Amino acid sequence: xxxxxxxxxxxxxxxxxxxxxxxxxxxxxxxxxxxxxxxxxxxxxxxxxxxxxxxxxxxxxxxxxxxxxxxxxxxxxxxxxxxxxxxxxxxxxxxxxxxxxxxxxxxxxxxxxxxxxxxxxxxxxxxxxxxxxxxxxxxxxxxxxxxxxxxxxxxxxxxxxxxxxxxxxxxxxxxxxxxxxxxxxxxxxxxxxxxxxxxxxxxxxxxxxxxxxxxxxxxxxxxxxxxxxxxxxxxxxxxxxxxxxxxxxxxxxxxxxxxxxxxxxxxxxxxxxxxxxxxxxxxxxxxxxxxxxxxxxxxxxxxxxxxxxxxxxxxxxxxxxxxxxxxxxxxxxxxxxxxxxxxxxxxxxxxxxxxxxxxxxxxxxxxxxxxxxxxxxxxxxxxxxxxxxxxxxxxxxxxxxxxxxxxxxxxxxxxxxxxxxxxxxxxxxxxxxxxxxxxxxxxxxxxxxxxxxxx
Numbered sequence: 493x494x495x496x497x498x499x500x501x502x503x504x505x506x507x508x509x510x511x512x513x514x515x516x517x518x519x520x521x522x523x524x525x526x527x528x529x530x531x532x533x534x535x536x537x538x539x540x541x542x543x544x545x546x547x548x549x550x551x552x553x554x555x556x557x558x559x560x561x562x563x564x565x566x567x568x569x570x571x572x573x574x575x576x577x578x579x580x581x582x583x584x585x586x587x588x589x590x591x592x593x594x595x596x597x598x599x600x601x602x603x604x605x606x607x608x609x610x611x612x613x614x615x616x617x618x619x620x621x622x623x624x625x626x627x628x629x630x631x632x633x634x635x636x637x638x639x640x641x642x643x644x645x646x647x648x649x650x651x652x653x654x655x656x657x658x659x660x661x662x663x664x665x666x667x668x669x670x671x672x673x674x675x676x677x678x679x680x681x682x683x684x685x686x687x688x689x690x691x692x693x694x695x696x697x698x699x700x701x702x703x704x705x706x707x708x709x710x711x712x713x714x715x716x717x718x719x720x721x722x723x724x725x726x727x728x729x730x731x732x733x734x735x736x737x738x739x740x741x742x743x744x745x746x747x748x749x750x751x752x753x754x755x756x757x758x759x760x761x762x763x764x765x766x767x768x769x770x771x772x773x774x775x776x777x778x779x780x781x782x783x784x785x786x787x788x789x790x791x792x793x794x795x796x797x798x799x800x801x802x803x804x805x806x807x808x809x810x811x812x813x814x815x816x817x818x819x820x821x822x823x824x825x826x827x828x829x830x831x832x833x834x835x836x837x838x839x840x841x842x843x844x845x846x847x848x849x850x851x852x853x854x855x856x857x858x859x860x861x862x863x864x865x866x867x868x869x870x871x872x873x874x875x876x877x878x879x880x881x882x883x884x885x886x887x888x889x890x891x892x893x894x895x896x897x898x899x900x901x902x903x904x905x906x907x908x909x910x911x912x913x914x915x916x917x918x919x920x921x922x923x924x925x926x927x928x929x930x931x932x933x934x935x936x937x938x939x940x941x942x943x944x945x946x947x
Contacts, residue, residue, distance in 0.1 A: 494531040535656045537702060538691075539681065540649065545576045546820075547644035547877055548673050552652070555662055556801075556826050560652030565639040565817070565881070566632045566909070571601040575645040578874035579672040585870055589645075592866035592878055596641050599859035603852050604638035610850035615944055629945050636909050637844045639817050640882030641859055644835075656703060660710055667712035670873045682710050718792035719800060724762040726788055731763065731773070739766045741813040742915060744922035749775050750805060755785045757802040757809075760888050761831050764838065767811035767888050804829050806890035808926075810919055815842040817881035818911040825899055828891035835876045837867050839884035842911065896923055897934050904936040906943040913939045 496506040541552060549562050575593045577586050611633055617626040654662065659681070666678035685703040745768055747753035752774035759770050774782055789800060806829060814822075816835075823830065841864070847856045860880060867875045891899075896919060902908075903916035917939050924931030 493534045530657075533655045533657050535703070536653055537656065537659060537685075538651065538653050539659075539684070540651045541677065542649045543576075543647050544650065544677065545645050545673060545877060546642070546648050547671065547879075548677060549648050549650045550644075550820060550823065551666065551669060551671070551674055552650055552662070552677075553823060554665075554830070555654070555658055556829075557658045558652060558654060558662075558826060560650055560654075562650045563648045565642060565820075566635050569601075569604070569635075570639075570642055570646050571597050571604070573647050575643070576647055576673070576877070577645070578877045579676070580871070580874035585874065588866050588869055589874070589878055592863045593643065593645055595862050596643055596859050596878075596880060597646075599855050600638050600641040602855055603641060603847070603850075604634045606850045606852045607637045607846055608634040610846065611944065618945070621945065626945070633944050637846045637850075640815065640842065640844060640880060641856070642817070642881045643863065643877065644816075644879050645877035659703075661713075663710040664713040665716065667710070668714070668717045671876075678710075678712075685710075713797075715792045715794065715797045716800065719789045720762060722788050722791070723758055723785070726785065727759050727763050731759070731765075734765055735769050737766075737769065739768055739811070740918075740922075742918035742922055743768055743811040744919070744926055745771060745809045745811070746807060746926060747771055747809060751779075751782050751786070752777075753805065753809070754803055755782050757829075757831065757888070757890070758785055758789050758800070761833060764833055764836065764886070766886070767809055771809075801829055802831070804890075807892050808890065808896055808923075810889045810891070810896075810922070812887050812889060812915060813839060813884055814887065814915050815882050815884055815911055816879060818909065818915055819885065819887055820881070821909060821912050822887075822889070822899070822903065822915065825889075825895065827895045827898075828889050830890075831888040833886045834872075835879050835883070835885055837864050837879065837883055839886065841880060841882040841884060843882070844910065893923075893927070893930055897930075900934045900936045904939070906937060906941060910939065913937070 493506075495501075495510055496503050499506065499509075501509065541549070544552075553560065553562065575597070577589060581589060608630055611630045615630065617623065663678050663681050666674045666681075669675055669678070686701050689702055743766065747756075749771075752771055755774040755777075756767055756770035759765075759774075760767055763770070774785075789802070793799075819832075841860050843853075843856065847853050860882065863878055863880055864883075867878050870878065900916045900920040900923070903912050904920065905913070908916075917936055920931065920934045920936040923934060
């Protein structure tokens with residue numbers, strides 16, 4: 493297709509040309525030397541990551557132009573899969589981590605069993621529902637509750653279909669990750685590009701390396717690394733004490749000041765402050781002060797670097813405090829800009845109502861308290877692997893109205909997980925308050941409307 497777009501030949505003639513020439517030389521000239529990056533959008537590869545941590549899966553999926561699937565915590569029992577121990581830990585730290593991880597999975601198994609029994613007693617099987625469908629539905633609902641005790645260290649699998657350009661950006665990002673597991677995976681991805689595919693559809697593709705030319709040019713992204721470090725230091729040295737004002741767990745802003753919006757977004761991932769606080773601060777600063785932050789984020793950029801994603805504008809900014817499990821689900825929405833703050837555990841954890849109703853509150857809270865105590869004893873970033881899915885963290889989602897309507901409508905439905913259903917409903921409520929003329933268009937389902945036997 494690239495040759496076809498750069499010659500007067502027909503597609504058939506272009507195919508004949510490619511078969512008779514060295515495609516790697518063509519790519520070297522047109523893609524890597526001339527900078528025709530659109531060529532890389534024409535080729536797609538399938539990568540499957542097996543036995544990786546849930547934390548790694550979240551980072552792998554953090555691409556806007558990404559298509560793939562990860563193992564669902566709703567349909568599979570994770571208690572028998574064990575968990576990964578971060579490569580960053582020494583023997584003593586690994587022992588603390590493993591003890592807490594074993595406790596979490598034991599509680600996960602016990603909670604799931606009790607929740608299933610509780611739901612069976614609460615929701616008798618309708619005569620019109622087959623026994624196997626009834627069993628599947630209640631098992632999935634029980635996993636919805638038990639998953640709060642899963643943690644980032646449990647293993648999962650991810651399959652992705654990505655363009656060469658997205659893959660190149662993804663590898664560069666992962667090479668610069670703070671997590672050793674991600675840096676190692678990036679190296680394996682590069683190696684895979686130089687080798688024959690594991691699954692080939694014909695004899696010709698079985699003999700050829702996947703993408704040998706790509707592998708030569710994938711280096712860590714120094715711009716993102718340097719900009720993050722610079723902004724973090726600036727925030728530490730220059731921001732006033734946090735206001736500490738109470739802000740709702742789902743807060744909606746419609747930033748009117750573009751430069752202040754960009755500055756607040758740049759500072760959001762390197763602080764633990766609400767977006768509203770950062771934006772209002774930036775609005776009060778003069779032009780020179782805002783320019784100082786923007787220039788700091790730009791100073792490590794070279795000609796080949798795109799602007800950081802923080803510079804991309806959207807109409808609405810949702811600053812959301814939610815549990816990590818809900819974030820894993822909402823993270824799949826690609827038609828928006830997403831940012832997260834560092835996992836710390838400082839915002840506590842969520843407790844589903846069913847935990848108390850099923851009589852397993854002591855089991856749940858003991859496991860959570862043990863995990864958070866262990867997190868406090870372990871160094872970052874390895875401690876992040878012990879973060880339970882029930883832990884609360886802060887995330888920023890920036891989007892247009894169409895995406896806000898889509899997320900609110902889709903994720904509030906009765907088939908969804910109760911945690912993100914609540915978030916989606918509150919997004920709709922915030923839009924109604926801010927933009928009543930538009931908010932009325934969102935046909936979301938209130939979280940108190942339930943149908944647990946619907947999948």
